[in-house]
Amino acid sequence: MSDLARFSINQMTVKQLSMPELVDACVELGVPGVGLWREPVQSYGLEETAKLIMDTGLTVTTLCRGGFFTAIDPQERSRALTDNRRAIEEAARLGTDTLVLVSGGLPPGSKDLHGARERIADALGELGPYAERHGVRLAIEPLHPMYAADRCVVSTLSQALDLAERFPAEQVGVAVDTYHIWWDDTAPAQIARAGATGRIHTFQLADWTTPLPKGVLDGRGQIGNGAIDMREWKGHVEAAGYTGPIEVELFNEELWARDGREVLAETTARFVEHVIR
Structure with a gap:
């Protein structure tokens, strides 16, 4: 098997590339998969x-x-549900079986985390069957707790699975992203829990580098530059039965300021060095 057989580049990593440029660069470098936005x-x-x-x-x-x-x-x-139905249709048209979900933060003025999570469950109950009819799975992505207030009240794999397990695995599972879960010593057990019911729908990599930038959303470091042992996390998802694509998703102003093809080539090399070999 080629070192790049499971490699996928998330479009955000090289967002400076146009769609044709991204596709051309992937073909040129032998990158078999892309995660699109x-x-x-x-x-x-x-x-x-x-x-x-x-x-x-x-x-x-x-x-x-x-x-x-x-x-x-x-x-x-209602608008959110309509937009998510459209997203499911777009995923199906693009030929992917996985739509990644960022569940949402607290509404303005609210401090009710439990209520927010229940509204997520209500939405999944409506969208799960629709997604299944289109051959698409919904992947709840837990985000680091620093995003809980404004972007995602689902902060751990345990919370994500508590939601996902209310529905069939063919409809709802989780996204395992090293950037968001590496700090959590319960995450390996939760990965095993997810794998046991076939709910690991995608595995994404990004490193944690310090100091954090002013805009922490753009703080995902290049593989090998930070604190995360990528091989260890790859081992956890594989032990749980996951054999699918491994997607590198980086939000990084310094990378975006560089030539996109150069960044993609570097990321490909880092993937082989720090994940595969």
Whole structure:
């Protein structure tokens, strides 16, 4: 098996590349998979993106993102559900079976984490069957607790699985992202829990580097530059039965300021060095 057989580059890692540039660079470097984001797909065109991917033989490993289910206002919730149905349809058209969910933070003025999580469950109950009919699975991504207030009230794999397990695994599972869970000493057991019921829908890598930048959302470090043992986490998901793509998703201003093809080549080399060998 090639060292890159399971490698996927998330589009956000090299967001400076246009869609055709991204696809060309992947083909040139032998990268077999891409994780796409809805905004650049919509900008380039859904049908145009689907054709471009199909023509080059790349695999779309995930589409990001759906979610933001925590609004209290009925009209806001209705709009969110409509948008997520559209995201499911887009994922199906692009040929991926996984839509990654960022579940949403606390609504303005609210301090009710439990209520917010229950509204996520309500949304999953409506969207899960719709996703299954389209051949798409919903992957709840727990985000580091520093994002709980404004982006994602699901902070641990345990919380994500407590939600996912209310529904069939064919509808709802989890995204395992090293950047968000590496600090949690219960995460390996939760990965095993997820694997036992087939709920690891995607595995993503990013390193944790310090000092944190002013905008922590853009703080995901290049593989090998930070505190996370990537081989260890790969071992955890494989022990749980996961053999699917391994997607590198980096938010990093310094990387975005560089030549995108150079960043992709570097990331490919880092993947082989710090994950595979």
